[in-house]
Amino acid sequence: MRAVFLDRDGVINRKPPEGEYITHWSEIEYLAGSIEAVAALHEYGFKIVIVTNQRGIARGKVKLADLEEIHARITMAIAERDAVLSGIYYCPHDIVDRCGCRKPQPGMLREAAAAHGLDLSKCWMLGDSPSDIEAGRRAGCRTALISSSPDIEDFDSKPDVQEETLALAVHKILKIEREPKFSQCFEQEPSSAATSPDLSLEPSRHRSITKEGNSVPLMPILNNALRR
Ligand SMILES: [Mg+2]
Numbered sequence: 001m002r003a004v005f006l007d008r009d010g011v012i013n014r015k016p017p018e019g020e021y022i023t024h025w026s027e028i029e030y031l032a033g034s035i036e037a038v039a040a041l042h043e044y045g046f047k048i049v050i051v052t053n054q055r056g057i058a059r060g061k062v063k064l065a066d067l068e069e070i071h072a073r074i075t076m077a078i079a080e081r082d083a084v085l086s087g088i089y090y091c092p093h094d095i096v097d098r099c100g101c102r103k104p105q106p107g108m109l110r111e112a113a114a115a116h117g118l119d120l121s122k123c124w125m126l127g128d129s130p131s132d133i134e135a136g137r138r139a140g141c142r143t144a145l146i147s148s149s150p151d152i153e154d155f156d157s158k159p160d161v162q163e164e165t166l167a168l169a170v171h172k173i174l175k176i177e178r179e180p181k182f183s184q185c186f187e188q189e190p191s192s193a194a195t196s197p198d199l200s201l202e203p204s205r206h207r208s209i210t211k212e213g214n215s216v217p218l219m220p221i222l223n224n225a226l227r228r
């Protein structure tokens with residue numbers, strides 16, 4: 001079984017300003033096309049799992065009951081698009097707690113993989129920050145960065161895909177999944193990658209991808225999301 005892991009703030013909903021937290025569901029503002037993009041992933045056959053760092057809990061800025069209501073509302077919004085959210089994993093710890101779940105640690109991805117029988121090498125991690133990409137890499141997933149900034153110099157590992165919105169990233173991921181050759185367009189340096197002694201950093205690029213759904217046209221739901 002495979003899944004797409006999604007970061008929450010900055011991917012599904014608008015990210016709060018630095019140092020601020022979403023403390024109540026009424027502050028959730030869905031990014032254009034994000035729920036439709038989640039539905040398209042689900043329709044393609046991915047399980048959907050949200051993995052989110054919620055340090056506001058440790059800092060006493062966000063109440064657990066409010067966080068759970070926010071997550072119940074997101075689950076409902078996705079269900080309204082006939083998609084199923086398999087789970088929302090959150091890390092309630094602070095940086096100083098040095099837990100194994102706060103991204104860039106891969107703990108939440110591994111926990112979800114154990115709970116849902118996921119093959120992490122067939123999963124994707126999508127997020128808007130370096131810690132999301134790093135968590136995905138450490139878990140052995142392919143990664144997609146949702147960012148309009150070309151400045152990814154401070155990334156330990158480059159994402160496999162970078163797009164401005166979740167809808168655009170999903171469009172590209174589904175293309176890659178349907179047509180494995182298409183992923184070669186994103187190889188940075190295919191010749192050096194082929195001869196590099198250290199392939200462990202990006203093992204997923206070198207495996208073959210199942211060809212299911214190759215000729216299926218893009219889902220109308222996603223095309224609608226892209227049009228917005
Ligand atoms: Mg984020």
Ligand SMILES: [Zn+2]
Pocket residue numbers: 091092093099100101102
């Ligand atoms: Zn944690």
